[in-house]
Amino acid sequence: MSVLNLDTHQLMVFYYVVTQESISIAAEQLGLTQPTVSYHLKALEQYAGVKLFNIKKQRVVLTRAGQGLYQFTEEIWTQLKNIDTFFNSLKVKPIAIGVTPLLHKQVTAALSR
Secondary structure, three states, rough: OOOOOOOOOHHHHHHHHHHHOOOHHHHHHOOOHHHHHHHHHHHHHHHOOOOEEEEOOOOEEHHHHHHHHHHHHHHHHHHHHHHHHHHHHHOOOOOOOOOOHHHHHHHHHHHOO
16 A cells, blocks of 8 residues: 555545535535445545445444544645645736726826836
């Protein structure tokens, strides 16, 4: 087992299922079908070699291994949001200036210089 073979998409599917406590809700939020979500979860369990959760009354209940994995996926999710925030901070945002119609000609002339 190598972390290089770990499918990060499966980790994010796992994260959504755990946070929503529901495969169907996670599938809807991710824009996936329930069978696709179930496939990712089974593949992740196969990769880990342990059971990560149980389904009880249509609710996801984590095993001890699942709880440990969830802590790591929370950290990964936080870092992904930080990366997104960082990339957004690099984007140049336009400046909007509001002026009255009376000053419009003077401001336009000044800005064009």
